[in-house]
Structure formats: structure tokens, C-alpha cells
Amino acid sequence: MRYPAVAGRFYSSKEKVLREEIEECFKSKIGPGDVPTLKQGRGNIVGGVVPHAGYIFSGPVAAHVYHAIAKEGFPETFVVIGPNHHGVGSGVAMTSEDFTTPLGVIETDKELAKKLRGWVDEDPIAHQHEHSIEVQVPFIQYFSKKAKFLPICMAFQDFETAKGLGMRLRKACEGRDVIVLASSDFSHYVPPHFAEKQDRAVIDKILALDPQGVETTVVSKDVSMCGFGPVMAMLEAVGGKSAQLLKYATSGDVQPMSEVVGYAGIVVRR
Numbered sequence: 001m002r003y004p005a006v007a008g009r010f011y012s013s014k015e016k017v018l019r020e021e022i023e024e025c026f027k028s029k030i031g032p033g034d035v036p037t038l039k040q041g042r043g044n045i046v047g048g049v050v051p052h053a054g055y056i057f058s059g060p061v062a063a064h065v066y067h068a069i070a071k072e073g074f075p076e077t078f079v080v081i082g083p084n085h086h087g088v089g090s091g092v093a094m095t096s097e098d099f100t101t102p103l104g105v106i107e108t109d110k111e112l113a114k115k116l117r118g119w120v121d122e123d124p125i126a127h128q129h130e131h132s133i134e135v136q137v138p139f140i141q142y143f144s145k146k147a148k149f150l151p152i153c154m155a156f157q158d159f160e161t162a163k164g165l166g167m168r169l170r171k172a173c174e175g176r177d178v179i180v181l182a183s184s185d186f187s188h189y190v191p192p193h194f195a196e197k198q199d200r201a202v203i204d205k206i207l208a209l210d211p212q213g214v215e216t217t218v219v220s221k222d223v224s225m226c227g228f229g230p231v232m233a234m235l236e237a238v239g240g241k242s243a244q245l246l247k248y249a250t251s252g253d254v255q256p257m258s259e260v261v262g263y264a265g266i267v268v269r270r
Contacts, residue, residue: 001105002097002124006131010054011138015102022142025059030249032067038143043072045179047238047268049206049231052082052132052183053261057251064246064265065181066139075179077109077148078140079169079237081230082132082183084155089126091156092165097124099134099151103141109148115172120165126153132183132227157229159215166211166236173237182234184227186262192252198223199248199262206266207243211235240268 007013012021026035048065051058084093096113099106113122127133133151140147152165169180186202187195202223205213211232218228244267250260 002095002099002127004101004134005129006134007102010131010135013102018102018138019142021055021059022138025055025063026067028060028063030247030253031060031063036067036070038070039073041073042075042177044269045069045072045267046240046270047180047182047234049182049184049234049264049266050136051185051263051265052135053185053251053263055135057254057261058185058263061247061249061263061265062139065267066143068246068267069179070143074144074147076177077112077150079150079152079178079180080133080136080183081152081154081180081233082130083157083227083230084126084130084153085132085226086129087155088129089153089155090121090123091154092120092161093123093126093153094120095124095127095151096122099137101138101141103138104145106137106141107148109150112150112172112176116168119168120152126155127151136181136183154229154233159212159232162211162229162232163236166233169233169237170239180234180237182227182230184225184231186223186225186264188224188226188261189259190224191258192250192260195250195260195262196248199264202228203245203248203264203266206231206235207245209235209240209243235268238268241270243268
């Protein structure tokens with residue numbers, strides 16, 4: 001079992017309060033405005049980009065993505081790819097350990113994990129303290145106790161590694177009902193106008209379904225985006241036909257600050 005690393009910090013450690021926090025994310029002026037009812041069946045969303053800061057800051061932007069997915073129906077499995085903020089463990093690491101949060105236990109998709117073994121390392125240590133994947137789990141659990149997930153943590157975020165992961169993930173997911181989510185924040189601790197300018201340049205490449213362009217833009221413009229590797233891997237894995245920006249905001253939209261972190265909620269459709 002993988003136990004919470006950031007419950008009580010990034011989100012509440014109490015079940016009732018956590019449910020209320022999630023609902024507030026949906027109802028926030030930055031959020032989509034309401035809590036959707038989970039639709040049975042499935043739509044055409046196959047991927048997405050979601051932020052991973054504390055719920056008070058990035059939760060409303062993340063809620064836009066989960067709102068869109070809930071309205072079209074949840075998949076059998078969410079693959080959540082996040083950056084490795086701590087630099088501990090393998091360069092590309094998954095874990096088959098089930099995750100527990102204040103909302104209960106979510107089962108990992110062990111069959112899918114088995115298909116990726118040999119290229120993606122089984123390394124629970126890389127996940128032990130990582131928040132980028134953990135903070136997505138309560139959003140999934142709020143709507144479904146049945147959905148499984150597979151966490152993949154990337155310390156190596158170069159294009160070739162992301163492309164390799166994406167290609168193998170696409171093959172492993174053939175014939176499966178899967179949505180791949182890339183967990184990433186955008187610019188970190190820069191003035192608001194500069195954050196939006198930098199972030200929009202990267203978002204344009206995501207909307208153009210151009211994974212290599214994401215890396216080129218991040219590197220050439222020195223964008224302090226923590227999860228561009230997961231975003232590239234997601235785009236390679238899902239082979240989407242279109243992408244839509246649902247919401248862009250910064251931490252400065254929550255409370256005034258001179259330096260902000262940027263957040264984007266994006267969905268990719270087949």
C-alpha cells in the first residue's frame with residue numbers, strides 16, 4: 001500500500017472536509033461552476049493536462065478537466081504521469097502498490113503495469129514522497145470507487161524518453177478503456193504577465209499536438225514547467241486528434257502575489 005505523503009498539506013486529511021474541498025474546487029469562481037453528475041458510458045476524451053499544487057491554488061483548474069471527463073463518463077483506468085520532484089528512484093518509475101487517501105483505496109491496474117515492465121521500472125521508492133500523482137487520486141475517487149489507475153513518475157523528461165514511454169504506453173493500452181493524464185504545473189514564481197506569456201507559448205504547442213515542440217519551447221524560452229516530460233509522453237500515448245484549453249489561471253488569481261505559479265487544464269480528444 002502506498003500511503004498519503006501530502007494529506008493534511010495539499011488537501012485535507014479528513015474525509016468529510018476533503019469532499020467539501022473538492023466540491024469547492026468545482027464551485028469556485030475559477031472552477032467550472034458546478035459539481036457534475038458522473039455519466040455512464042464514455043465520450044471521446046483520451047488525455048489531459050492537470051495541475052498539482054495545493055487544492056486551494058490549483059484545484060479549481062484541475063476541476064475543469066475532471067468536470068469534462070465526468071460529463072462524458074469515466075474510463076476503466078486512469079494513467080497518471082507526473083514529474084519526480086525529489087529525484088529519488090528510477091528515471092521512469094511505476095508502482096503496482098494500491099494508493100490510499102482519506103477517500104479510501106484506489107486499486108492500481110496491475111495488468112497494464114505488467115505490460116509495461118521491462119521498459120518502465122517497478123520502483124515504489126520513486127513514488128513514496130511524490131505529490132504530483134497523489135493529488136489527482138481524490139478527484140478520481142470522488143466520482144468513482146471502481147476506476148483503477150496506474151501511476152508513472154518521470155525523473156528523466158527529455159523528448160526521447162517521453163516518446164519511448166508514450167509509444168510503449170500506447171501499445172499497452174490497445175483495446176483498453178484508458179485516459180492518460182499528465183500532471184504538471186507551468187511557470188514557477190515569476191511575475192503574472194511573464195508567467196502567462198511563457199505558459200501560452202507551451203500551451204500552443206500542446207494544443208497543436210506537438211510533443212517535440214513542447215520541449216523545444218520549454219528549453220528555448222527557459223519555461224520553469226515541472227512536468228513537460230509527462231505532457232509529451234501523454235501526447236505520444238493517446239494519439240489525439242484535437243486538444244482544448246479549458247482553463248488557464250495562476251496562483252495570483254487565488255490571492256494577490258507578485259510572483260505566481262501557472263496552471264492549465266487541457267483535454268485531448270480522439
